[in-house]
Amino acid sequence: MVSLPVVVAVSCLLGAAAAGLLSRFAGVRLSDGLLVVAPVVGVLGVGVAAALGAVPVDPALAAALALVLVASFGVVRALDRPRGRWFRRLRARLLFGVPWGSLVSILGVLAFYLFVQGGADGLYSPLTLPFTSWSYTYPLGVLTAPFAHSGYGHLYGNLVGTVVLAPLAEYAFSHFPTERGDGSFSSLRANPYVRAFVLFPLGVALVGLATSVFAWGPVIGFSGVVFAFAAFALVRYPLAVVVALTVRSAVSTLYSALTDPVVVTSAGASYGGPWWAGVAVQGHFLGLTLGVLLGVLVLAKRDRGPSALRLFAGTVLFAASLSLWAWWWYRGPASYVLYRAVGVLFVLAVGWVVATAVRAGRSREPLGWGTDISRRQAGVLLVVVPLAVMAGVAAPINYTTTAGSGLPADAVDVRDYQVAYAETVPNQRVSAIDVSLFGESTSVNASGVIVYSDRRALWTEAVSAGRLAFTGSSTVRVGGIGWEATVTAQRVGWIAQGGGAAYAVYLKPGDGDWRHVYSSEPAMADLTLAGKNVSIVIRDGVFYVALTQGGAVVGTTPIPRSGSSTTLAGIRFRHTNRALVAVFDGTRVTVANEEAYS
Known part of the structure; x- marks a missing residue:
């Protein structure tokens, strides 16, 4: 095998030499x-090396894709002959043509994920x-939640959105004054370095904090800020x-193709709720509202701006594309309800509000209707009112604390955390304020697997029983x-033939020992042997075979180890191939099977 970077470098150098010859002759x-020529020759070199088996195919494809992207830019540039026009436009609003504030924000979120969240x-x-x-x-959770993420996929989605939308917002903000008479260094606020490296990142941080403070209930993630950018x-x-939304999709596809x-x-089995059950509609709408308010205050007074039709269409298309219509709620431990029609009506209303607020925000004429306020003030109020409503609702919800864990006494303690397994217990967070609406309830x-911490006002179902x-x-x-510390949960169970499952759950803190914390009800097989019913029961984390007749227990015996057998009331039970087989009077029948997991 040959080093792929060496192949790319040599091929591109040959291409550069060919470009020099073409330039001269x-x-x-x-x-x-x-x-154009250098990356194309690079692609040919990588292709030949991959065909000869000198380099692995997958990395070769990724390298070829990167080179083709460079060549594509070169072709467009050669055909368009911008003569610096593209860069001049960027430099007219961005310091050195670079969205520094966006880069600072992206690096900050990425660093928090890598080094603070581990x-x-x-x-x-x-x-x-x-x-x-x-x-x-x-307070720690409130301050850090907007910049933390629940996983790599969550981080990736928000960073792609930030990469595409934040520079557009920063371009609209501008590192240079846009009002007549203002000089670039006439004041600290007009200083392009301050605007690029201080004001824009500071605005991002404050918007992030606002999305955490005014969210309804626990939140985590940068998505509210991404909506504010847009x-x-x-x-x-x-x-x-x-x-930009299309670009966002294209960037995601390119990244996936490269990696x-x-x-x-x-095909295979998978477990999970509907995708829309993870959409934080209120948090996203909060970010959108904050972004519109800042836009009206900062941008609307600069020029006439877009028409109401463009504002309405842009807002509706944006909100619909990012699933702001996904109004959902819980209907049980693993059930959800989606109010799609209500959500679409909401998106249309948001489009109307944004168009009205922005257009009104560009005029200082009196509103009329017997009031002394201007249209601009009315436009600002149109955005402030929903923010005030969200803040008013958020306060009582976010001031709630967990009155108690409600967990079994055998919970695992890790400093201020308690980790336990329980079933059908009231969700202390969701049920904090019991409200019924549209036939649904917050109870x-x-x-x-439930995690509780009184110090952190934390009570959450970390791993559902179904998962x-x-x-x-x-x-x-x-x-x-x-x-940080870890607690591992493990489920072991048997499925009775024609019946339900009997299972036990064990918890293991870090390097500690396994602890039995939960046993289900017995599972009875849908068969009889010598007039007796056969059940799988659990005692202190150990599985037993139980025989009953007429409601009375005839006898019990532990399920034998794999490859072994035991006899109970004249019936032989053998554990083989993950199945419990009963042998009686020359007849073999499977009584139960071990649970299989994915």
Whole structure:
């Protein structure tokens, strides 16, 4: 095998030499040759090396894709001949043509995930519980939640959105004064360095904090700020935001193609709720509202701006594309209800409000209707009112604390955390304020691995009972700044023939010992042997075969180890091939099977 970087470097150098020859003898611009010919020759070199088996195919495809992207830019540049026009436009509003504030924000969020949440050690399983905004009584969570993420996929989605939308918002904000008479260094606020490296990142941080403070209940993630980026840009460039959504999808596809050039998969079982049950509609709407308010205050007074039609269309397309219509609620431990029609009506109303607020915000004429306020003030109020409503609702919800754990006495203690397994217990967070609406209630029961911390006002179903039944085991990470610990949950069970399942759950703190914490009800097989019913029962974490007749217990015996057998009341039970087989009077019948997990 040959090093792929060496193949790419040598091929591109040969391409650069060819570009030099074309420039000298064919009149081709050297810059065009370097941007087109060099990467094309690089692709040919990588292709030949991959065909000969000198380099692995997957990395070769990724390298070829990167080179083709460079060549594509070169072709467009050669055909368009911008003569610096593109860069001049960027430099007119951005310091050196670079969205520095966006870069600072992206690096800050990425650094928090890698080094504070421990993503550098476990990219797909970061520490999340201490960095969630559980309550106003837990300030650390409120301060860190907007910049933390629940996993790599969550981080990736928000960073892609930030990469695409934040520069557009920063371009609208501008590092240079846009009002007549203002000089770039006439004041600290007008200083482009201050605007790029201080004001824009500070605005991002404050918006993030607001999305945490005014969210309804626990939140984690940067998505509220991403919506604010889009909404801020919507005020000035509504259709550009819609185009940016397409770019967002393209960037995601390109990244996936670079990191996973070839994907092999097969059909299989999976576990999870509907995708829309994870959409934080209120948090996203909060970010959108904050962005529109800032846009009206900062941008609307600069020029006439887009028409109401563009504002309405841009807002509706943006909100619909990012699922702001996904109004959902719980209907049980693993059931949800989606109010799709209500959500679509809401999206249309948001479009109307944004268009009205922005257009009104550009006029200082009196509103009329017997009032003394201006249209601009009315436009601001149109956005402030929903913010005030959200803040008013958020306060009582986020001031709630957990009155108690409601957990079994055998919970595992890890510093200020308690980790336990329980089924059908009231969800202390969701049920904090019991309200019924549209036939649904906030009173919801929880089942699964539950984590509780009085100090952090934390009570959450970290792993649902259904997920644990599907996977068989799961690890919960608890901790705080500078420390973390793990608690592993494992489920073991038997499925009675024609009946239900009997299962036990065990917890293991870090390097500690396994602890039996839960036993289900017995599971009776749908068969009789010698007039006796056969059941699987659990005692102190040990599985037994029980024989009953006429409601009375005839006898019990532990299920033998795999490959062994035992006899009870003249019936021989053998544990073989993950099945419990009964042998009686020359007849063999499967009584139960071990649970299988994915």
